[in-house]
Amino acid sequence: MDSAGTEDADRDAEIALVARAVAGEQAALAQVVRGLQDPLYRLALRMTGRPADAEDATQEILLRVLGRLGSWRAEAKLLTWAYRVGVNYLINLRRRSPQERIDLDLDQFAAGLSDGLADEDYRGPDAALLSGEVRLGCSQAMLQCLARDERVAFVLGEVFELSSADAAYILGIGPAAYRKRLERAKKRIGTFLTATCGVVSEQARCRCSRRIDQALRSGRIDRDNPVYAAHRIGVGGRTVVDAEAQMIRLHDAAAVLRVHPDYAAPQTKLRAITGMLESGRFPLLD
Numbered sequence: 001m002d003s004a005g006t007e008d009a010d011r012d013a014e015i016a017l018v019a020r021a022v023a024g025e026q027a028a029l030a031q032v033v034r035g036l037q038d039p040l041y042r043l044a045l046r047m048t049g050r051p052a053d054a055e056d057a058t059q060e061i062l063l064r065v066l067g068r069l070g071s072w073r074a075e076a077k078l079l080t081w082a083y084r085v086g087v088n089y090l091i092n093l094r095r096r097s098p099q100e101r102i103d104l105d106l107d108q109f110a111a112g113l114s115d116g117l118a119d120e121d122y123r124g125p126d127a128a129l130l131s132g133e134v135r136l137g138c139s140q141a142m143l144q145c146l147a148r149d150e151r152v153a154f155v156l157g158e159v160f161e162l163s164s165a166d167a168a169y170i171l172g173i174g175p176a177a178y179r180k181r182l183e184r185a186k187k188r189i190g191t192f193l194t195a196t197c198g199v200v201s202e203q204a205r206c207r208c209s210r211r212i213d214q215a216l217r218s219g220r221i222d223r224d225n226p227v228y229a230a231h232r233i234g235v236g237g238r239t240v241v242d243a244e245a246q247m248i249r250l251h252d253a254a255a256v257l258r259v260h261p262d263y264a265a266p267q268t269k270l271r272a273i274t275g276m277l278e279s280g281r282f283p284l285l286d
Helices: 003-022 026-048 051-067 078-091 106-113 127-144 148-159 164-171 175-196 212-218 240-250 253-258 268-279
Strands: none
Touching: 003 026, 003 078, 026 051, 026 078, 026 127, 026 148, 051 078, 051 268, 078 148, 078 164, 106 127, 106 175, 127 148, 127 175, 127 212, 127 253, 148 164, 148 175, 148 253, 164 175
């Protein structure tokens, strides 16, 4: 079967799955949730910056997606349509992250990175773990320094590598307007990373391994409870090591932001959604 035939078959399978879910078939509803939960969580994490906030947002987005499932008309893939629902929610979400609350920008962030930078690499037995935690946390913070419209454009295009057509559909704008927004975000991130990040530029002073001591002292990372480096990974997804190897191989500004591992959504609140679905009391709009 050629690629067009495969796409048609996949589209037909999605249409049939959603029809069964809207009709109230519990197995189909569960399959929809399983297929969407991890990608939506990764979107929410990149937009909110913190796993706890991303988990809350993912639960709300999934409920909105399921409540509107009957309105999906296959004008886009189910996940692309779900991203659109998610982005609409995340763009208007009340500010929660520390970075957003204090309106941190890239210039301030760059100045902070130069403060307390060690002269030598951290040499402890947990150096690889903590260096990864610093890098992952730093890239999350960078995204939080962008305005939300630029952040989501960058995430969709450079992190998730969606086409301009799909990203524009998700944002509800024209492809030309989307590309302009993306280029603005790429320029800001690229300029920042070239000037500050040793992964991107050998001339830049900051190195993840030299930020560890300061990050530990300031509480930005927790040796006993790393937020990102020890995060649960999706089945078959990229690990932290895989992501690091990809970043080194690509060695460009976008790669630093792109190569978080393939995080899996936490299960606590998702189990609550499953229980709601199994109760038969959840309304699906047709």
